[in-house]
Amino acid sequence: MKFTLSWLKDHLETTASLAEIRLKLDQIGLEVEGIDDPGEKLAAFTIARVLEAKRHPNADKLQVLQVEIEPGKPSVEVVCGAPNARAGLVGVFAPLGAYIPGTGITLEKKPVRGVVSNGMMLSEREMELSEDHNGIVDLEAALADSVGKRYADVLGLSDPVIEIKLTPNRPDCTAVRGVARDLAAAGLGTLKPEKALEGVEGSYDSPVDILLEFASPDGAPCTCFAGRYIKGISNGASPAWMQKRLTAIGQRPINAVVDVTNYIMIDRGRPLHVYDADKLTGAIRARMARNGEQVLALNGRTYTLDETMCVIADAKDVHDIGGIMGGEHSGCTHDTKNILIECAYFEPVAIATTGRKLGITTDARYRFERGVDPGFIEPGLDLATRMMLDIVGGTPSRRKIAGKPPVKPFKVSFEFARVKRLMGLEVLDAEIRRTLEQLGFTIEGNGPRFEVTAPSWRPDVHGPADLVEEVARIAGLETIASVPLPRLTGGVTRATLTEGQRRVRRARRALAARGMVEAVTWSFIDQSEAEHFGGGAEALQLANPISSEMTTMRPGLLPGLLAAAHRNHNRGFSDISLFEVGQAYRGDGEKDQFTVAAGVRTGAAGLTGSGRHWDGIASPAGVFDVKADAAALLAALGVDAGKAQITRDAPSWYHPGRSATLRLGPKVVLAHFGEIHPATLKLLDVPAPASAFEVFLDALPREKRKSRAKPPLAASGLLPVTRDFAFVLSKDIAAGDVVRAAQGADKTLISGVKVFDLFEGGNLGADRKSLAIEVTLSPTERTLTDDEIDAVSAKVIAEVKRATGGEIRG
């Protein structure tokens, strides 16, 4: 919503400065988007008179002018290419150093074809006043008296344009008068009274009938249509003052009739339409469009309509997309003699829906979809009539009204004390009353409960909270004192995080502590990638994706992390370790969202650091690096990965031989880890081998801690004993099985089993390997004798052989 300061002052009697007005508009909820003071950019330009114009000695199309820029002072020499430059012309002069907004150039002293120009005579386009560049500005000769004065001051161009960003609840402030009313209530002046309108009663019946043709008045998109015929007008350009105001706020003047409708729309928030009555056939009516019906609109485009849209039509054609845009055919031109003014009420939802379907944004739609004042239909029509008569003449008919204005006075039961209760703001009752009344509310009753009726232009007011808002914003939210929020617990703050939240936090720091870098990647990914990672169901596809790479809710975090690894490879990184802790989706239900901590390592991005180092070779990050990541993460979250089963059934995006799943029982999957399948790397364009893990945080068992105290430490005074064993085994026997067998040989004495050597090849044969373990025996009661130790050793050997077929190595 744009208006000029002088336009505002048509409605507001005020002495406030522009800065005060700006501040107040911001405070009361009419946020100022910008103030454009055209006088500012024109400040350097002055009125000047050409005393003499001679041909340029070196150029046919240029002239050398002698210009009087200050009365009585010597003239200056200016080179000018304008065809209309001549002796005696009064125009606009820009001195050296001035910035020319239309060309973006700052004037410098330099010769033009050998003659130095000491400034410039300007065209309107160079001042960004219009597109006119046929010649320099040619003012009335009488303005020669004003030589030396500022052009913008002399011509009255210093009217600042204020643009406000309206929230959708304030249709009343799509009118300059509405803005003025708010400012008056906020103490910035007084609202000027409405002028009485005379001579608009009309002396004959309109020859064009007006009809509402809807199946039922309930739910009809147009509930009231008022009109008036004016015969014998003489249309032409609108008066200069009107053109100036319209131009200032970016409205293009068309002709007087059209300009009047636009002027009233801005001034009163009341959109109007005017038909060239001679181009209408029969009665004019509001009705639903027929499917496929077409209309050539005023913007030159043809729109195809459907039966959900309201149109204004005559007996033959559609002439108007109701409340949105008029039709070309019956539009008014300079030749128009007889007109029909339409002042109608269109339902906001219908307008919004139609406007959106057709993709048309107009000032009329902007107002109707917010809700125009239903109490201003007849007055609006009369105001339009009065202005038409004043400007284009003619004889008006009587009003013709179909339907009824949908004015529904809305009463709110309101206690003034509510302002204090909701806002913590002390406002005197008299001040509350004054504020509401100045905004147009009426207050009945004696309190403490009052009946407050909202004015017809405030469809946004429904309840007491809305009235509190009116009082508070006019008083100013800045006047509300801050009040400390009382502590809930009285004393020291209690912990607030849930177990799940604590885990997410800890998971991030645990992985960062392992040298990994946290990424945040998109929740939606490419459909083919989603499918590859076990997702992509239709229920998780977006109906309106923003790009083909963001179509589907991700089934896991690896697609995003691998894609990120790919991008970083392209940036020149070879060893990458990235992780993310975030959500993924199994379905569209609220329980289908789950939290994953996942990480990717590529190249030689191991735990101790990536890349080559003098202290050792950089070995590629593989399955054991990510197994360590997953196990360390689980440990950080209080889960002993050693107690989980390791099964060789990781999903298809992992290398089938170098991956695994960590489980608690058959159903609970804690994690997957492993090298990424070469086919997956290819799909995601990752140029190097990569390994990854996924830990499912929601699957972790809940912490069972009952007391903060830890169990007593059972440290034995007896020294533990270790014995080493080496077994020769078939290569496909899992080390985990050997460890478990050894551990099971004596559950009380054996407190630990470590794998300390793995050897394949040599003289063992291709299908054999040697695995060496260190078994720790922890006596609890007394030191073990050699015989006892030998007995346990024998049990270890026997148990490993039984379970795995492994032979003790001689």
Added chain:
Amino acid sequence: MSATDVSAIEAELMAEIAAAADLAAIEQVRIGALGRKGRLPEMMGRLGKMAPDERKSFGAAVNRLKDQVTTALEARKSVLETAAMSVRLASERSDVTLPVRLGPVADGRIHPISQVFDEIAEIFADMGFAIAEGPDIETDDLNFTKLNIPPEHPARQMHDTFYLKSPERLARGEAPMLLRTHTSPVQVRTMLSQKPPIRIIVPGRVYRMDSDATHTPMFHQIEGLVIDENTHFGHMKWCLEEFCKAFFEVDQVKMRFRASHFPFTEPSAEVDVGAEAIGKPGKWLEILGCGMVHPRVIEMCGLDPEKYQGWAFGMGLDRITMLKYGIPDLRDMFNADLRWLRHYGFTCLDVPTLAGGMSS
């Protein structure tokens, strides 16, 4: 054997000790003097054949000699050991200019968004706010209807909101699911499931169909909600002022509350912070929207709007992160560029606490 002989032996042994050039030589001297067949045991062996008087004085002389030799041996050995160690140390020399790795704790990074989320959780925990969460894929009802956003509201249109295809729901005549456009549905979920007093903050991902220099189709919001029987706008002002001071780590902060409009609050305000807080005086930064929860929202969430009232606020987590830490471009947040993450990220030790400070 006479005392003179003892003196001669003493002189001899002392000379040998002094002459021993290394640890092996001193050991030889020790064996020669004190070993089983050494000279001192041999002298002691003669005692048995001596007369008692002689035995007494000779014995005493030999014992004195033994003490002297033992002490001299120890002293010489110590000197030789020190010399040997010096020789060894001189040969053991590392090039201490070779570089070392700082290890994983120095290499790893926490994303700025996660860091700021932890900071905010810490600050609001002190004011008694728990953290509430909800799903990204939401129903139309919780994302819009229960927040007083009517069906024809522009936010509900396809050009603002991501909808899912939801074939089965559509077949059942239900509305399709959508990606939440704000964290506010969690307000609704909380009010529907919890009794006041309520104090929560809601951080999370939100989605809007927007992509340009300052918008991404996914971003983060943080929302706050307080509901009880008498909490009012003044409490909200205080809470937001305290938050801004703690978050930007300044003693004073300039704030400006401007009346505005949101469907789910009434009255509503937009809040600007004086850019002094981030060291750029003279400007205002729009950082959040807030207001008193609309009575209709309270009612739709199953609470009595005559009894309960409250306030809510929402702000862009990415935006305040960018403001605080001088991050220029929103889009980089989701680009996973290692150079960017290492530069703007935090180490695992940078845990924000009230005692230690937010950004240390």
